[in-house]
Amino acid sequence: MSFEWIQIAWALLTLFIVINYGLIMTAVIQKIGARVGGRYGIPVWQNYIDLIKNFSLRSKIHHGVMFYLGPVFRLTGGIGLLLFVPTIYGSVMHQNFSYSGDLILALYFVFFGTLGMALGAGESGHPHAAIGVSRGLSQVTMAELPLALAVYSMTLQYGTLNITDIVAAQQGSIFNWTLFTNPLATTAAMIAFVGTMMRSPFDVVLAPQEIPIGPPTEYHSAYLALMQTNRVLYPIAKTVIFMNLFFGGATNWFEFAIKIFALYMVSVVVGVVHPRFRVEQSIGFFLKWGLPVGVLSILVV
């Protein structure tokens, strides 16, 4: 991988575009949900105002060093995930810091934020935070299983660990996408995708009516603003990986916007029709459906 200083500027530009896209897209999705329910819903710029509001609060309290670092780790996970995979395939500007082993790094970064959050929320001392985090860790660990198997299957199929090469192999026709060349791996990975998007039926981590909102219970003002930024960035960064691996990547920002929105809507649609799983039910789901499909996809390849 060759490095030039201008890449940092381009990477920051990518980050800026993705954060703004995320802020607007999550608001639009909330608005769609509201319209389905017969409401008008929040204005599309509401997320920006909430961010400014949280940064402008006058008082902050803290519970220790890890409490500070929790949101920072979480945001690092989101940014790292985004910056080490190619956002736009074939673009010099938005290739980011993709290199030959970035798939392994991406798998690690998917987990990184949750671990940081576990330390931060643990130090906040609130019982709901501890309950939420322990649920989150067990659920994410289980969801990683089908994803890791799907990734093994793909590396066998393409013979590389470089996301750029994997995207390159899928160009040309829609039938070159992994979705069609390796449907079993895609199915296993999509089970993991839906499982880690923090939406129903896998939202027992936040569980709004049960353990008020779980891990971020004690977070407020600027801490919360950092986490909100990550909340719009991280799902998109994760979706970028899935788009690159299974849905042919994106060659321009328009294609990016359409594909990310469609993939994000998968988890939303699944969420609105399924009630929440308890944590042992969701673990059972991943073991019962995700794991065999993942193993099968390796065997088939």
Place this chain on the structure above:
Amino acid sequence: MKHFDPTFKKDTEKEFPLREEMRPRTVETPDGQTIEIEPLKDYFCEAPPKVHPKAYSKIVEDFYNWARAESLWILGFGTGCGAIEMRPLMTPRFDAYRWGIQWRPTPRQSNLLMISGYLSIKTLKRAIRAYEQMQQPKYVVGLGSCTINGGMYWDSYNTIKRLDDYLPVDMYIAGCMPRPEALLAGFVALKKIIKAGKAEGANLYAENFAQYKANQKAVIKDWDMPDYSW
């Protein structure tokens, strides 16, 4: 706010003992050490609240106030019958989300405490703790006549009459009960107050902390919590 008046105290002058888990005691740890525990000192920080200054520049402060007004997060804490008038605001008929009003489950993240109706003394304790855990600037809205002068509970033995004696109220919404439309009108009025920079209840609370505490302790006889909950 009423200035503290000794005759305001009710006739029960009996001292209530601290709850058992709040009393200082010696315990033996699993590895054999003996340690002294004083829960109120060890588990809570009793430092009084501070007055937080506004931003240095007026333009910045106005911008912040605009953001605070357009993003009101309400603590989902219902005290009286008014709580039932707040639920329709989330439904298609009234849909308060259009005005940037959202409900948060934790006091740390919310800015607006709605005292929705009569407040019994038992609930006042929880309302105080919830209010003190919110981050500045924070706003209190009293809902219905019960929070203004006691309303139909005027001569009740276990509800408070004027909410303003115990917490700094930014606005009252009158009625018994006010309908959801009245609440929406109230939110719009509160936004005007915030944008004008007049909603400084949290600083008022910090400035007159001793007086508010005296008033609170005059009605809450079994005071078994720290003086200030961070």
